[in-house]
Amino acid sequence: MKNPTSFDLESFANNIFEEKKYPKDLDKDVSDQIKNDILSALEDRINAVIINNLPEDKLDTFSEMIDQENLKDEDVQKFCSENIKNLEELIVAELIVFKQSYLS
Secondary structure, rough: OOOOOOOOHHHHHHHHHHHHOOOOOOHEEEEEHHHHHHHHHHHHHHHHHHHHHHOOOHHHHHHHHHOOOOOOHHHHHHHHHHOOEEEEEEEEHHHHHHHHHOOO
16 A cells, blocks of 8 residues: 555655665665665555554445555545544654664
8 A cells, every 4th residue: 555644755764764874885776675675664564553543344444445446645544534543643653663673
């Protein structure tokens, strides 16, 4: 699932990469792959937050929604925001935990 939030995960992933202080002479393909891996891990963590906090009676509706071909990110954001209390706070907390873990 694409980023169902308004967060700029790509920039966040790039910042984590920079803060990790990988060697300056790292091959561009390798650094790009690391950044993509970080982004993928962030998306997985956010998806887990959403699934774990979505009311059980909304899971089927959500599953049907994300299977739609012409689904817009805004529709997913709206659905999640309407059905998960404190969604932004939950996601921010998860991003902080991920960053701390990754950088340690």
